[in-house]
Amino acid sequence: xxxxxxxxxxxxxxxxxxxxxxxxxxxxxxxxxxxxxxxxxxxxxxxxxxxxxxxxxxxxxxxxxxxxxxxxxxxxxxxxxxxxxxxxxxxxxxxxxxxxxxxxxxxxxxxxxxxxxxxxxxxxxxxxxxxxxxxxxxxxxxxxxxxxxxxxxxxxxxxxxxxxxxxxxxxxxxxxxxxxxxxxxxxxxxxxxxxxxxxxxxxxxxxxxxxxxxxxxxxxxxxxxxxxxxxxxxxxxxxxxxxxxxxxxxxxxxxxxxxxxxxxxxxxxxxxxxxxxxxxxxxxxxxxxxxxxxxxxxxxxxxxxxxxxxxxxxxxxxxxxxxxxxxxxxxxxxxxxxxxxxxxxxxxxxxxxxxxxxxxxxxxxxxx
Amino acid sequence: xxxxxxxxxxxxxxxxxxxxxxxxxxxxxxxxxxxxxxxxxxxxxxxxxxxxxxxxxxxxxxxxxxxxxxxxxxxxxxxxxxxxxxxxxxxxxxxxxxxxxxxxxxxxxxxxxxxxxxxxxxxxxxxxxxxxxxxxxxxxxxxxxxxxxxxxxxxxxxxxxxxxxxxxxxxxxxxxxxxxxxxxxxxxxxxxxxxxxxxxxxxxxxxxxxxxxxxxxxxxxxxxxxxxxxxxxxxxxxxxxxxxxxxxxxxxxxxxxxxxxxxxxxxxxxxxxxxxxxxxxxxxxxxxxxxxxxxxxxxxxxxxxxxxxxxxxxxxxxxxxxxxxx
Numbered sequence: 284x285x286x287x288x289x290x291x292x293x294x295x296x297x298x299x300x301x302x303x304x305x306x307x308x309x310x311x312x313x314x315x316x317x318x319x320x321x322x323x324x325x326x327x328x329x330x331x332x333x334x335x336x337x338x339x340x341x342x343x344x345x346x347x348x349x350x351x352x353x354x355x356x357x358x359x360x361x362x363x364x365x366x367x368x369x370x371x372x373x374x375x376x377x378x379x380x381x382x383x384x385x386x387x388x389x390x391x392x393x394x395x396x397x398x399x400x401x402x403x404x405x406x407x408x409x410x411x412x413x414x415x416x417x418x419x420x421x422x423x424x425x426x427x428x429x430x431x432x433x434x435x436x437x438x439x440x441x442x443x444x445x446x447x448x449x450x451x452x453x454x455x456x457x458x459x460x461x462x463x464x465x466x467x468x469x470x471x472x473x474x475x476x477x478x479x480x481x482x483x484x485x486x487x488x489x490x491x492x493x494x495x496x497x498x499x500x501x502x503x504x505x506x507x508x509x510x511x512x513x514x515x516x517x518x519x520x521x522x523x524x525x526x527x528x529x530x531x532x533x534x535x536x537x538x539x540x541x542x543x544x545x546x547x548x549x550x551x552x553x554x555x556x557x558x559x560x561x562x563x564x565x566x567x568x569x570x571x572x573x574x575x576x577x578x579x580x581x582x583x584x585x586x587x588x589x590x591x592x593x594x595x596x597x598x599x600x601x602x603x604x605x606x607x608x609x610x611x612x613x614x615x616x617x618x619x620x621x622x623x624x625x626x627x628x629x630x631x632x633x634x635x636x637x638x639x640x641x642x643x644x645x646x647x648x649x650x651x
Numbered sequence: 652x653x654x655x656x657x658x659x660x661x662x663x664x665x666x667x668x669x670x671x672x673x674x675x676x677x678x679x680x681x682x683x684x685x686x687x688x689x690x691x692x693x694x695x696x697x698x699x700x701x702x703x704x705x706x707x708x709x710x711x712x713x714x715x716x717x718x719x720x721x722x723x724x725x726x727x728x729x730x731x732x733x734x735x736x737x738x739x740x741x742x743x744x745x746x747x748x749x750x751x752x753x754x755x756x757x758x759x760x761x762x763x764x765x766x767x768x769x770x771x772x773x774x775x776x777x778x779x780x781x782x783x784x785x786x787x788x789x790x791x792x793x794x795x796x797x798x799x800x801x802x803x804x805x806x807x808x809x810x811x812x813x814x815x816x817x818x819x820x821x822x823x824x825x826x827x828x829x830x831x832x833x834x835x836x837x838x839x840x841x842x843x844x845x846x847x848x849x850x851x852x853x854x855x856x857x858x859x860x861x862x863x864x865x866x867x868x869x870x871x872x873x874x875x876x877x878x879x880x881x882x883x884x885x886x887x888x889x890x891x892x893x894x895x896x897x898x899x900x901x902x903x904x905x906x907x908x909x910x911x912x913x914x915x916x917x918x919x920x921x922x923x924x925x926x927x928x929x930x931x932x933x934x935x936x937x938x939x940x941x942x943x944x945x946x947x948x949x950x951x952x953x954x955x956x957x958x959x960x961x962x963x964x965x966x967x968x969x970x971x972x973x974x975x976x977x
Contacts, residue, residue: 460712464710623754
């Protein structure tokens, strides 16, 4: 007992890194790799993602999309974690709540819409965009990130691979195995953990006793950092450090981004059952988008009409993507069978022939 | 041509593959200085170094998962799982990721990797060292499954598996690792996946097996010939997926009788699928129901009674008798 009380708490060892405060003022000067133009671009992306996310929730409610996992509230983490990566040389291994980061890497909105509308084609990232399909199994993708970074290292490339997970994703053994492998083999993996406080309904207190997720880094002898996940400047800053470390052979980093999802876990979830309206409002007051808008406005660089035009532009862009996605045909019978192996096995050839023949017969009956 | 044991043929295949293709890397437990618990990787760390012959922390999910990421990013990992039962911790990666990466990314990402799995019983090992994992993965689309029965095929099939663009579970009959020697060509050659071998020709019945029990079937076939004058055709599937249905069905149509042999538990096994396929494609040629010689629906027994569980030539002979005298 004495030993435990003598140890410093995780919050003291791993204070939350913040640069841009909720009122839009800076605690320290902007890091040198950022300037106003870049921050405007970051802001534009966060606005687009917010509009997209809200539109997806509506599409699901209207029956135009399947189950959807919204990320509103986490835009600074989404944009900040992927913004500094090189899409063709670095990698991301996202969860089902990281399609914002996927879009920043270069995955078109149409792909994301098609994925949640039920088309596997949505997971096909464009050539030159190393965004792996989302992982619904929890924490597994952290090991894939380790492997991708490791392969880069063995090939003599300065690959950075970001593995995403949430607070719940720190519980399965794969989280431990990924951090341990990355540490032992010193690979350029970044573990970007968005701690949005709840794994569906289960709060942090039932997920782990430790005060922070970042402090787990100590056990693997790797750098760990806790960052305000609503502050995109701070997220960009810690990612910048982690990326530099990974590229220069310095090995992995564990990042805990402290954030909050405004919406449900998925469209099948009702968050009122497990968290209060007050807690939601408390987080909404720290909104990542509004915070950056205040900063830009205070620099005399961003007017209300600029802002209105940007939101309108985002709505138009999302509407165009939705129209394009809804106009796409559903996958074909060939699509069902032709991608499992490079060369379909004989049993797949037989099964596809059967399904096509059956559908032709069925069609005939309906017509007859 | 050198006469090699099956484990030496595996070792030779790995060496040949690594010399030919710098993207081939090995991952596993104790595969470096120790050369693997069965010595499959003996000496390879000397030639290729610890960056390509990688001793991993003791965590199958860890190194199978990491190997997936490596394969997706351009390497060809060959993973050794020490024993069949130890694949269980990596099941999530095999079932939920490895098998479907090409499919779910519509060909954008692929996972050309091999998992080598010393398989089945008969070496008087401890628990969880003698499992028939083909039945675990039979129902997971997207995994090729290969099972050699002799040194020549072991080398040629392993080289084909490593060159394959899709993931392969490579089940090695650990009981045969040092059971006998056979001529194995030097250098590179492949035995194609999806081609069965007729290892004994006959006209009275077809006995179908893979891996270790090809030998049980051959032993039974010799006894049947000596005792009853029955000439059994024995088919070594070599590859479970893709499956060489044509060779299998042609033989059954010729003989009119079939026995399938495997030591996996009886219910819902790969052997059951073989029976179903023969019924689908050759029912009108059958003179008798297809017989199954299998393990039982119990956990693999400990060493004192494993002989009661594992099919032997006598049980195959019994089944041959059943289909011949039906």
